[in-house]
Amino acid sequence: MSLTMQTLELKQEFNHLASDDQITKTVQALEANGIHTIVFETGSAAHEYIVNMIPNGVEVYNPPSRTLDEIGLTTEIESSVNFQAVRSRLHSLDRITQQHEIRKLISSPNLVIGSVHAVTEKGEVLIASASGSQLGSAASGADLVIWVVGTQKLVSTLEEGLRRIREYSYPLENTRTLQAYGKPSAINKILIVNGEQPGRITVILVRENLGF
Secondary structure (H helix, E strand, O other), X not given: OOOOOOOOOOOHHHHOOOOHHHHHHHHHHHHHOOOEEEEEOOHHHHHHHHHHHOOOOOEEEOOOOHHHHHOOHHHHHHHXXXXXXXXXXXXXXXXXXXXXXXXXXXXXXXXXXEOOOEEXXXXXXXXXXXXXXXXXXXXXXXXXXXXXXXXXXXXXXXXXXXXHHHHHHHHHHHHHXXXXXXXXXXXXXXXXXXXXXXXXXXXXXXXXXXXX
16 A cells, blocks of 8 residues: 555644644744744634735745645745746746756745744744755845744754654655655755844744644
């Protein structure tokens, strides 16, 4: 029998929405670390807020994200005529002969919108990647960063965040990659953000189970 997302045995401790107390602790820690944080009840409310806060004409890069797909932001961003959608431009470039142009486009957009794999109660944000292509813009290349995060991704400690990546996020992403591309994923690179200059990063917490 082929492995599907429905047949995976996952650590369900990492799939429960956070309590009000955990959300409050996490928001306070993120704010103390220079990461502005807003809490929404629904993905649709978060979607509307984000679309309204994107300035006209800017370059927007949205790395592949199950969370953005689920709340309709992927389609909204890539079809918009109000700003420059980087991923739409990538579709016209050859991934073999135009790698340099591709790297430049995704490494330093005006704005990157995506998600993460875990956020700790101490305000640490974790993102894992096989290629690392989405990490550079989030770490320093983009002028502004917006991360949309379902509250099932909130964890107590950094070690729990790393466990969530290994034991929950990775098996799901690996299965998706096998189904979509016929090859496995990998946890090759992990970005941990402990703090930021105020005003650069905004975390949108959503009280719904979104993404991996």
